[in-house]
Amino acid sequence: MSLQERKQRERADRARLIVATARELAEQQGWEAVTTRRLAERIEYSQPVLYSHFRGKREIIGAVALEGAAEMAAVLRAATAAADGPRARVVALARAYLDFAEHNPAVYDAMFQLDGGLAFAREDTPAPLKDAFAALLESLAEVAGEGVHPALFTETFWAALHGLATLTRAGRLPPEHTGPRVELLVDRLAVL
Amino acid sequence: MSLQERKQRERADRARLIVATARELAEQQGWEAVTTRRLAERIEYSQPVLYSHFRGKREIIGAVALEGAAEMAAVLRAATAAADGPRARVVALARAYLDFAEHNPAVYDAMFQLDGGLAFAREDTPAPLKDAFAALLESLAEVAGEGVHPALFTETFWAALHGLATLTRAGRLPPEHTGPRVELLVDRLAVL
DNA sequence: GACCAGATTCTAGCACCGCTAGACAATCGA
DNA sequence: TCGATTGTCTAGCGGTGCTAGAATCTGGTC
Structure with missing residues (x-):
């Protein structure tokens, strides 16, 4: 054989x-x-x-997206593991996320912008996607604050990061003040 | 003549x-x-x-985007004008923004997702786009908080809304919990 | 070693895309 | 009424994603 x-x-x-x-x-x-x-x-x-x-081009995009999701999960975990204290971890997470989006724009697009025929936020969501969300949740759960569901907090924080990433890359936001925007986001959203 | x-x-x-x-x-x-x-x-x-x-299809998309921006500015101003108090105004603003994105997905895409050949966040940015941002800023400036530049705050808040809008519509976020997410966003980001 | 069956790969083509050159028709001023 | 200008159309270019069917290559059998 x-x-x-x-x-x-x-x-x-x-x-x-x-x-x-x-x-x-x-x-x-x-x-x-x-x-x-x-x-x-x-x-x-x-x-x-x-x-x-x-099956077609869409499925190829989907395959790139899955590869990217696995990478992103690893990058996020590595970044937070190297940080001390809740605030440093969240800042590191946010920076790592935006860095990934900036340095892998095509992969980021495949994951979140293009149609790769993937199911999100469902039972049959592919494992790498679930795991990338899990990587976010691991670091964000500790700063969700009293009475706020960790998953809901993670979704909201993620959406904010995604907004910054896409609007910046599409030229809708000037890239100079990304740092202060992240600081603002972390200091206001996270309960430290 | x-x-x-x-x-x-x-x-x-x-x-x-x-x-x-x-x-x-x-x-x-x-x-x-x-x-x-x-x-x-x-x-x-x-x-x-x-x-x-x-000049081409791109310019047609751009024209739709400009039309949409003017409409969105009007919608946002109408929503905030009808609300009492800072928190109510910000909540109304956020809801109106997300509603607009949900009910005019193609226009929203033309504005923020597709390439309409438009300049953003620059001097030569078309007036309707500047005005839509101004409409956001008008209501958000009062809740930016001490020592935070209103424009920076507006950009960040806008990015969060944009993230929610796009991730939800692309099926990346389940639409059921949009309400709580907006509440979380407003209560944490805005200084009331 | 020669042959055949099956798997594998390619050529050629479909219907569609954005965009444009050049033919044609309608309209206006003299 | 005629000529020039303006407006519009037909036809076609090079590209897209995708596929039917021909051609080739491979492995097993006599």
């Missing part, structure tokens, strides 16, 4: 190659440049090969 | 028709359904006519 196994492994490798290439291309030139033709050319296969791995 | 005036008026009418039709179509079937062919068909002219009024 080692032959079939090898084939399966090679197929999985190629699927990963497609996702990695899509991500790379999106980060380099934006998602509008990620066309099935260009993608096929970069992986040195013809277009239909893409469709033997994914 | 009344003949030339009439022609100019008719041209302006047709430009408005294009914008109104684009908006209508976008609200009915989403922006991805707003193609130049369909738009041309609906206004009962051929495609090139669109390009005699607008």
